Amino acid sequence: MKTYKEEIAELLVPHTGLTAQEIVWAITLPQHLDHGDFAFPCFPLAKKLRKAPPAIANDLAGLIKPVGAITKVEALNGYLNFFIDPADFAKRTLGAIALQGAAYGSSSRGAGKTVVIDYSSPNMGKELAFHHLRGTMIGNSLGKLYKRAGYRVVRINHLGDWGTSYGKLIVMFLRDGLKESDLEAMTIERLNALYTAFSNAAKDDPALEDQAREAFQRLEAGDARYRGLWQAFKDITLKELQRIYGFLDVEFDSYTGEAFFLDRMPATMGLLAGKNLVKASQGAEIVDLTEHNLPPVMLRKTDGATLYITRDIAAAIYRKETYAFDRCLYVVDNGQSLHFQQLIKVLELAGFDWYKGVEHVPFGLVLIKSEEGGWEKGKTRSGQSSLLKDVIEGAQEKILGIIREKNPEATNKEGLALQIGVGALVFSELKNRRLNDIRFEWDKALSFEGDSGPYVQNAHVRLCSILRKSAERAGRTGADHPAQAGVGGIDFTKFPEPQAQSLIRTLSLFPDKVGTAIEANDPCPMAQYALEIAEGAHGFIHSCRVLGSVEEKDRLFLIDCARIALGQTLDLIGVPPIEEM
Template identity: 35%
Template sequence: MEKNVLALQLSHLLGEEYSRDWVYSLIEIPKQEKLGDLAFPCFQLAKSFRQSPAKIADQLAPRLKHDLFASVQPTGGYINIFLNQRFVTEHTLKQLLTSGTDYGSHEFGANKNVVLDMSAPNIAKPFSMGHLRSTVIGNALANLAEKCGYETVKINYIGDYGTQFGKLLAAYKKWGDEEQVRANPLPELTKMYVKYHGASQHDPTLIENGRDWFKKLEQNDPEAINLWKWFKDASLTEFNKIYDLLGISFDLTRGEAYYNDKMDATVDLLKERQLLTESDGAMVVPLDEEGLPPCLIKKSNGTTIYATRDLTAAIDRYRSYQFDEALYVVGHEQTLHFQQIKHVLTKLNLPWAQDIKHISFGMMLQNGTKMSTRRGKTILLEKVLKEAIERARANIEEKNPGLADKDLVAEQVGAGAVIFHDLKHDRRNDVEFSLEDMLTFEGDTAPYLQYAYVRAQSILDKGGFELDKADASLDDSLAWPLVKQLRHFPNVVEKAYREYDPSKIARYLLDAAKMFNKYYAGTRILQDNQLDARLTLVHGFSLVIKEGLRLLGIQAPEKM
């Protein structure tokens, strides 16, 4: 609110040439408290006003007046605004009390549809740490979209088709033991896949054998189909165990194979629009004008490729959901692929092609290199989650052995630690896998935030806080940094969604928890003077921390 008020006043004072939005974009939050709560730099006005920034600030500052402003001071070319702490504190706490868990919500989504393509593990392979990123980033973005007023559809687009499955079928026929695979499906299938990949480096006939089995799969050969269905069902059963631990669900789980009988229509449409060209026996859509290599639609042997399936899936999703945004939460190594998909859809004159967005992210690295199932270099997510939960359980036994629902709390804390370790990083950056960093229960971690929430709940219980006795008229300068932080929550939610960056929520929550802990350490919250007002502030903090964790897909235990 205060930034809007300041922007409106300055825009009015500066004249029509300087819009409210332009002024708003320049308003800063000073890093040092002594420089105020808001600041407007006058340097970009110097040329048109033909005056020094300092002189412009001197002239404008006395003309800025509002109940929100305690004082306005020109300093070195900046206009520094000190807010009326009591007025702003009361307004913030009233907003929190009125909104409850809806605090920070927005309506700019206007019930428009956002479809998210996320998680997308490959069948017949264990769920590795490499697929964690798409899963938790996609889930957090869906939560943020809903918080901003959108309707969402979360799609788990399972990798259940392609030449790699021809290799797997060939490997099973060569080395597979049905009894062992049924007893321990994913590890056994992965072992065979890795063995096949290694052996094919020295035996070209294996590569051809894999291609033959994939062609059988495309031609609905009964044996190939039965094996493929078995591997798929076993994989989904194992994947669902992971999703349950992470607390993540989907609106639609659909594999690439679903589009097998629908791809001919896409190829026909490309032919009809005269977009297909033959190249060395393969069918491609040239993208020379876009500065990209051609998009391969059919290989020379007549088999399709995942671009064909992604084009078909995109068309199907728009027909099904009329989406306003389609977010593909996929690693940055697929950037070229999604550029090609978007340009081909644009060439088909589909106006919604511009609403497709590739939400790329960095890789999960192990010792500085990418994890790879084919090379046998991967870390299993289920193993990491179970170890995190076991460590959380041991921590509870050591510090609070009488805690009720210990197993549930251990799952909330362990899974939260794994999720937060990913989401606290800017999604575009690579993340180095470190079990120790992930499972540290101090510092910039989910357990630190969960414990701050538990502490707040304990204070509210001891103080006997009741909503009908809530008092927003807090007059406490020590609380001011925390009040300002709580006040920023709606802005952070909006920015996190508009930039598709859940780490903004994670970093915000860490700052909020640190400010709360500092306030707790320096204030006797439960003393009689202003007790109800201080408890109202603690209640407001607990609302924000719990809601922020929920947006990230993390639960907040009531006790730890």
């Protein structure tokens, strides 16, 4: 079926000398309802026709006869405004939602293409901190968005599981007199404590740093005992990670961390040397990028050990070979921008033309309000831990109290509180543009009012509640989902209220919003869109009684379509679309 824009373009082609494609591209959505549904700006034609834009608009308005769903064409301020029959608009929009259901907004733009997304990627031996949440949820959302656009998506957690840090862990483990038999009882908290203990001890005993480097060298050399400890530490970390990811409903297709690429180091170094890129400098091996206005890339330290970026180069090549990706996205904080500029430049210089598909997707800091009132990285509140699990539990606890007060009959209050808490935290991190530093305020994020996770979840809950009550009235169990039955019997002229019109217009934007989010590699447009739907839903529910009204059947249908669109939007950004709260 043709879109409205395409229909309008057909009308304009004979009079403008533009192609249909150019016109579709130029058509915009008016900001004000009384300006119609679509607008064609006549300004670009002014030079070509040597006429003032308002005059062109007037001429075109006289030449074009409304046909089909287009009911009126009007010239205003140099724009040609098109008005669509509201019933037709409602039928197309809601019909598409009813037909596609949970697949609403799917497209084939990514058909046959593969995108690899690297996100979260914490360091092993440490617990997920609050600041890991943003990148994790951005990557999670991008994965879902790309899937909806028809891409094959490979989600990778590039664990930081190699480096001197693991020498430190081993040193402290042995220094405490611990043995392999103690690994059974080892927890992530205790591993974390070993790190802290190391930094404290190293202040008094600088020799510890050397011991850690030695331990890491033994690890790299393949010492069996050290490798065994390392593997045990990694297993403990993974188990805990998956527990937290479970709370967030985040998944990965691969956990290939840095260590996975160790045996590819010689080949990678050889490949770069073969391209004449490797240079000796102060006892280390580097790639000199001065003529590209970048600092040098260190591939190998004086002690012979490889570095982070060396493994990243190997990993990029491996991913290309393994997944044949068209695009490879690294969702990593903006502080790493130099690193990724270097990585991509090295891939280019090495002659890999696919470097063009490799892209850093940076995001800004999450700043916390300090006691002095300033903004800083780190702790969520003075004296309070910045571990992600503690933040989630804190949110859950606070919300549990509110649920007990506002909805004492709710079943599974703990589970609901967790989903609302996660929704609140996730929404507060995704509603802003990716690159903006976020000023996180605990109370605001968990606020039950305004532009918040609970606000958008609440709109979904109210829609579900009406559908549930509808079933209840008819003696059915569960909730009614009239959209599943299709558009048969629905009277699309029954939505004349401005609140209904506004809601339908908002629902029609879903596919465009998915596209916008993907082009920007940013879930933010989707989160903003969730607010728009929620606002539209609240407005409609407030002013248009559904159950018991003359238009009950038609309004229930609209409610169900709004529920689908909002539920899908929430799912795409990783906010749990709950049905009661």
